[in-house]
Amino acid sequence: MQIRRKSFLALGGLAAGTTLLAACGGSNSDTGGGTGSDPSDGGGAGGGASAGRLVIWADEEKAPALEPSAKTWGEENGIEVVVEVVPGDELQANFITANQAGNGPDVTMGAHDWIGNLVQNGAISPVQLPSDVADTIAPVGIDAITYDSQTYGVPYAVETLALFANNELTDVAEPGTLEELISAGEAGGAENILSLPIGESGDPYHMQPIYTSAGGYLFGKDSEGNLDPSDLGVGKEGSLAAADKISELGEQGVLKNSITGDNSISLFAEGKAAYLISGPWALADVRDSGIDFTVSPVPGFEGMEPAAPFAGVNSFYVASNAANAGFAQQFMTDVATSPDVAQAMYEANPLPPVNLQLREEIATSDEHLMIFAEAAETADPMPAIPAMSAIWEPLGIAQANIVGGADPHPTMESAGEEIAAAIG
Amino acid sequence: MTSTHAPAHRARSTSVPAVVTRIAVLGITLAVTVFIAPVLIAQQSWMWLAVLVLSAVGIFVLYSTKHFVPGKYLFPGTFFLSVFLILPIVLTIGYSFTNYGDGTRGTKEQAVGSIVASSVQQTADSPRYTMTVATSGSPIEGPFELYLVDPTDGTVHHGDAETPLEEVAPGDVTVADGRVTEVQGLTVLDAGQVNTIYDELMELAVPVDESSAVRPLGVNQAFVGTTVLQYDEATDTITDTSTGEEYTVGEIGDSRYFVDSSGERAFSQGWLQSVGLSNYERLLTNSAVAGQFFSAFVWTLVFAAGSVLLTFALGFTLAVVLNDQRLKGRRFYRSVLIMPYAIPGFISLLVWSNFYNRDFGLINEMLGLDLDWFGDPNLAKVAVLLTNLWMGFPYMFIVSTGALQAIPDELTEAARMDGASPLQATRKIVLPLLLVAVAPLLVASFAFNFNNFNAIELLTEGGPFPDGSGRGATDILISMVYRIAFGGSGADFGFASAVSVCLFVLTGVLAAIQFRFTNVLEDVN
Numbered sequence: 032m033q034i035r036r037k038s039f040l041a042l043g044g045l046a047a048g049t050t051l052l053a054a055c056g057g058s059n060s061d062t063g064g065g066t067g068s069d070p071s072d073g074g075g076a077g078g079g080a081s082a083g084r085l086v087i088w089a090d091e092e093k094a095p096a097l098e099p100s101a102k103t104w105g106e107e108n109g110i111e112v113v114v115e116v117v118p119g120d121e122l123q124a125n126f127i128t129a130n131q132a133g134n135g136p137d138v139t140m141g142a143h144d145w146i147g148n149l150v151q152n153g154a155i156s157p158v159q160l161p162s163d164v165a166d167t168i169a170p171v172g173i174d175a176i177t178y179d180s181q182t183y184g185v186p187y188a189v190e191t192l193a194l195f196a197n198n199e200l201t202d203v204a205e206p207g208t209l210e211e212l213i214s215a216g217e218a219g220g221a222e223n224i225l226s227l228p229i230g231e232s233g234d235p236y237h238m239q240p241i242y243t244s245a246g247g248y249l250f251g252k253d254s255e256g257n258l259d260p261s262d263l264g265v266g267k268e269g270s271l272a273a274a275d276k277i278s279e280l281g282e283q284g285v286l287k288n289s290i291t292g293d294n295s296i297s298l299f300a301e302g303k304a305a306y307l308i309s310g311p312w313a314l315a316d317v318r319d320s321g322i323d324f325t326v327s328p329v330p331g332f333e334g335m336e337p338a339a340p341f342a343g344v345n346s347f348y349v350a351s352n353a354a355n356a357g358f359a360q361q362f363m364t365d366v367a368t369s370p371d372v373a374q375a376m377y378e379a380n381p382l383p384p385v386n387l388q389l390r391e392e393i394a395t396s397d398e399h400l401m402i403f404a405e406a407a408e409t410a411d412p413m414p415a416i417p418a419m420s421a422i423w424e425p426l427g428i429a430q431a432n433i434v435g436g437a438d439p440h441p442t443m444e445s446a447g448e449e450i451a452a453a454i455g
Numbered sequence: 456m457t458s459t460h461a462p463a464h465r466a467r468s469t470s471v472p473a474v475v476t477r478i479a480v481l482g483i484t485l486a487v488t489v490f491i492a493p494v495l496i497a498q499q500s501w502m503w504l505a506v507l508v509l510s511a512v513g514i515f516v517l518y519s520t521k522h523f524v525p526g527k528y529l530f531p532g533t534f535f536l537s538v539f540l541i542l543p544i545v546l547t548i549g550y551s552f553t554n555y556g557d558g559t560r561g562t563k564e565q566a567v568g569s570i571v572a573s574s575v576q577q578t579a580d581s582p583r584y585t586m587t588v589a590t591s592g593s594p595i596e597g598p599f600e601l602y603l604v605d606p607t608d609g610t611v612h613h614g615d616a617e618t619p620l621e622e623v624a625p626g627d628v629t630v631a632d633g634r635v636t637e638v639q640g641l642t643v644l645d646a647g648q649v650n651t652i653y654d655e656l657m658e659l660a661v662p663v664d665e666s667s668a669v670r671p672l673g674v675n676q677a678f679v680g681t682t683v684l685q686y687d688e689a690t691d692t693i694t695d696t697s698t699g700e701e702y703t704v705g706e707i708g709d710s711r712y713f714v715d716s717s718g719e720r721a722f723s724q725g726w727l728q729s730v731g732l733s734n735y736e737r738l739l740t741n742s743a744v745a746g747q748f749f750s751a752f753v754w755t756l757v758f759a760a761g762s763v764l765l766t767f768a769l770g771f772t773l774a775v776v777l778n779d780q781r782l783k784g785r786r787f788y789r790s791v792l793i794m795p796y797a798i799p800g801f802i803s804l805l806v807w808s809n810f811y812n813r814d815f816g817l818i819n820e821m822l823g824l825d826l827d828w829f830g831d832p833n834l835a836k837v838a839v840l841l842t843n844l845w846m847g848f849p850y851m852f853i854v855s856t857g858a859l860q861a862i863p864d865e866l867t868e869a870a871r872m873d874g875a876s877p878l879q880a881t882r883k884i885v886l887p888l889l890l891v892a893v894a895p896l897l898v899a900s901f902a903f904n905f906n907n908f909n910a911i912e913l914l915t916e917g918g919p920f921p922d923g924s925g926r927g928a929t930d931i932l933i934s935m936v937y938r939i940a941f942g943g944s945g946a947d948f949g950f951a952s953a954v955s956v957c958l959f960v961l962t963g964v965l966a967a968i969q970f971r972f973t974n975v976l977e978d979v980n
Contacts, residue, residue: 109645109646124946151557153565162580231918355650357656417557428923435830437921442923449924
């Protein structure tokens with residue numbers, strides 16, 4: 032069959048018009064989620080939040096834990112809640128980008144040390160906590176989400192480091208000092224005394240208890256108790272003492288660059304290390320391995336400062352461009368005031384909660400987790416200031432190099448100079 | 456007769472599938488345009504709107520008529536080339552003149568908005584009211600009034616943007632479960648409706664006294680708060696109403712921020728602005744950065760050339776050996792040798808990365824060595840090259856095997872007759888003939904390895920970092936750019952763009968040289 036040209040054009044126009052109408056119809060039914068015809072709904076077309084549908088971003092571990100309780104909350108409040116999984120290591124950057132483009136989520140979950148970066152990028156809105164909530168949440172949780180005397184999120188769990196001991200490889204399950212730990216580990220004849228991830232680019236987070244015990248600090252505090260980026264501790268006296276200690280431990284073979292984030296937990300779980308410094312996320316693997324283990328606070332050096340690991344507080348944040356700011360803020364208030372969501376999340380993914388009531392409830396059932404919870408009370412909340420991003424890389428590289436045999440003082444000093452230059 | 460008539464007839468009419476395809480393409484184009492245009496207008500991305508409209512117009516002009524026949528064929532390629540190649544390059548060049556990065560992503564208005572919004576503070580001891588929103592008009596347009604119940608004594612207050620809070624006569628409202636559910640003469644909004652107008656409610660801010668106002672918190676609560684910071688557009692200053700301090704726009708480095716009286720940066724929020732050539736200046740004049748760029752460039756060349764030469768040498772040798780008719784089980788050996796090619800590169804690289812571990816790695820354990828593969832810069836480079844050799848030789852093997860089939864056996868036989876050894880025959884006869892066919896592939900392989908980000912990032916992550924700087928000993932240029940743009944020390948897209956532009960220029964120059972080289976080779980032939 033052959034068609035003449037004129038009728039082809041007419042047909043084409045007709046078909047194009049029909050498709051166009053269909054597209055319009057489709058778009059209406061997509062955005063008409065019960066809340067009507069807000070023309071700015073178009074911003075949600077990128078796959079993120081749109082009015083009437085509260086979108087929460089969480090990483091692959093926390094999303095399944097959050098989903099049921101968040102859905103229940105949504106049903107109670109008459110809104111559909113969607114929990115989207117975003118890989119943990121990309122969450123922060125993706126959130127900033129998506130929020131700015133207007134197709135981000137309404138609420139995101141993340142560690143509290145993101146706050147500085149999220150605020151400087153204008154990505155999150157402050158959250159006003161009810162005055163009585165402070166009494167129900169562990170102080171470290173409130174501290175962590177407070178930035179520039181404003182509260183920016185709702186904390187629900189706190190992570191910190193503790194010492195795992197393999198009871199078959201050592202007689203001292205809870206060493207009081209690092210020296211005691213080393214001699215007990217040597218006496219036990221373990222392949223490795225201590226499993227602490229370092230790698231070639233370092234891991235200042237896991238190194239922090241050792242660094243602080245020897246007198247190192249990252250940033251000083253001003254008169255109001257806020258962190259002061261101009262008082263940088265890296266390269267100063269305490270950090271040099273820490274560098275000496277780290278160098279010593281490297282020479283003794285207690286710290287090894289060959290132990291990385293990928294193999295540190297498995298080395299311990301396979302019985303190849305007497306001790307492990309890790310967080311509550313290691314509990315599942317260590318329990319599954321079936322070894323007889325003890326958890327205790329990380330010890331410091333004899334006669335030096337106590338070891339102060341970082342506390343990392345997991346929190347919920349409200350996106351500054353949330354399509355459902357009202358419901359997002361509502362969600363914050365409800366999560367902060369009732370431990371239900373935290374409880375459900377704890378049951379699905381055991382992390383030490385910041386809610387004191389919930390913490391009491393689990394005190395009897397999970398002794399290991401309680402040790403982490405207690406250790407978090409004496410731990411330092413990770414600094415959330417934007418200047419912190421300048422710390423990780425140079426300090427980590429310096430520590431790794433010192434463990435690898437580099438001259439401790441000049442290495443630490445040049446890391447300090449590099450950080451100071453980056454902060455500006 | 457028919458021979459002149461038939462083509463003319465075909466030119467005026469079209470077959471059914473062609474018509475249907477055309478209609479579908481044009482229909483989809485129109486639908487997509489009409490669907491996306493409002494979104495782009497809402498997001499104010501005028502550039503993409505222009506791209507969209509222009510390409511839609513282009514498609515209609517080209518494909519709805521019988522004219523522009525060459526254009527019909529040229530358009531798709533040109534379109535995708537422009538949108539996916541030229542446009543990103545133009546954008547990258549654009550960003551390389553800005554300070555785009557963490558803290559400076561948005562506009563100045565966004566930064567000011569964020570600074571002011573972040574300064575809202577809850578008045579101490581003020582109650583948290585349960586909030587009901589009511590309107591005398593429509594639930595979308597307003598005007599809105601807030602009805603608040605004080606949870607401590609149960610009193611009901613109401614107010615709107617103009618009227619400060621006042622107590623409500625008990626008969627006017629119905630209170631149930633501690634919140635107002637009905638208001639005489641007004642429509643009460645449900646939670647979904649409150650959510651929809653939330654931004655306007657935030658602006659509404661029912662005044663309590665001179666400095667503080669009632670603000671909504673979620674869809675059914677409200678609190679009394681103060682906006683501590685206020686922005687004055689006329690003077691371009693931010694004032695702290697609690698202390699009276701003024702913050703003005705000042706220059707720090709090459710960007711502008713709000714600064715306090717002593718010139719210190721007062722807020723972390725900055726905004727996107729043009730910084731001229733300063734990113735390029737930093738790259739070319741800062742000796743540390745320039746040194747890093749140069750050493751990364753040298754290593755990139757070594758890495759790319761080394762990878763190509765090693766993989767080709769091994770692949771070619773194996774191909775020649777396995778081409779020998781006297782060898783039994785050649786097919787088996789060939790399939791075994793292609794194995795590395797069959798494993799996804801991501802997996803190979805991650806597995807190899809563990810093999811090199813000094814204390815627990817397969818290589819040291821099997822060979823009884825104590826080599827610090829990833830701790831020593833030179834060994835790390837060797838490790839990278841070795842792994843890339845393992846990953847890449849099967850490709851060269853396949854290519855060489857194929858090309859060898861095309862070289863007639865008579866040539867080598869003739870060489871033998873003339874007294875050449877097998878090695879000489881291979882080197883003087885087979886290799887030059889093979890190179891003519893394979894050289895373009897070697898060039899392509901070089902270009903691929905020049906930007907082989909995976910090989911570095913998944914194997915060594917750029918490490919080790921012996922001089923303590925942000926560039927690792929095994930970082931090639933592209934992984935160095937990645938570390939600058941997304942690395943641990945905060946995103947710096949502006950500077951990374953400047954490095955990318957330099958990388959782009961370098962790649963272009965190298966490609967030009969290589970093409971000259973290949974031409975020479977063909978001339979010889």
